Amino acid sequence: MSTITTTPEQPTGDKLSRRRALRNLLGIGIVGWLGSVLYPVVRYLVPPPLGEAKVSSLKVGAVSDVWEQPFRIIQFGRSPVILFKDRQGTYRALEASCTHLACIVQYKEDDNIVWCACHNGKFDLSGKVVSGPPPEALEPYDVNITDSGEIWVSRRES
Numbered sequence: 001m002s003t004i005t006t007t008p009e010q011p012t013g014d015k016l017s018r019r020r021a022l023r024n025l026l027g028i029g030i031v032g033w034l035g036s037v038l039y040p041v042v043r044y045l046v047p048p049p050l051g052e053a054k055v056s057s058l059k060v061g062a063v064s065d066v067w068e069q070p071f072r073i074i075q076f077g078r079s080p081v082i083l084f085k086d087r088q089g090t091y092r093a094l095e096a097s098c099t100h101l102a103c104i105v106q107y108k109e110d111d112n113i114v115w116c117a118c119h120n121g122k123f124d125l126s127g128k129v130v131s132g133p134p135p136e137a138l139e140p141y142d143v144n145i146t147d148s149g150e151i152w153v154s155r156r157e158s
C-alpha cells in the first residue's frame, strides 16, 4: 500500500514578493490614515503657544479726550494698565491686574490710592502695597505727554 502525501502548494518567490508588497502597502495606508485622523485631534488638544505682541509704547489719546473719568483702563498688549491723574496733577500708569488674584484695580481719587475691590488691597501711587493681601507691588509704567497733548504710556526698561 502506498500513501500519497500532499503538501500545500508553496508560494513561489514571485507570489511572496507580491504578498510582501501588498502587506507593506496596506501598512503604509493604515499609518497614513491614522496620522490623518490623529494629527488634527492632537493639534486641537495641544494648540500651539501664542506669542505676545511685544508692545513697548502705546498712544492712549489726547489729554482732552481721556480725562472725563477718574481713571482709565487701557490694554497694553495682553496686560491691562490703569492710567490716572493724581491729586497733584501727575499722570501715572500702573499694571492694572492686582498681584493677589488678578482683579482689576481702580484709582480712588478721594483717598488718593489705587484700590482693589476684590479683597480690599491698597497700593500707593507708585504701585507699592500699602495694605491687604496683595503679595507684590504693581508694575509702574511711564507716562509722557507730547507737545501736541497726546498721552503715551511706555513699559519701563528693566
Ligand code: FES
Pocket (backbone or CB within 6 Å): 098, 099, 100, 101, 102, 103, 116, 117, 118, 119, 120, 121, 132, 133, 134
Ligand atoms: S485680588 Fe486684589 S486684593 Fe485680592
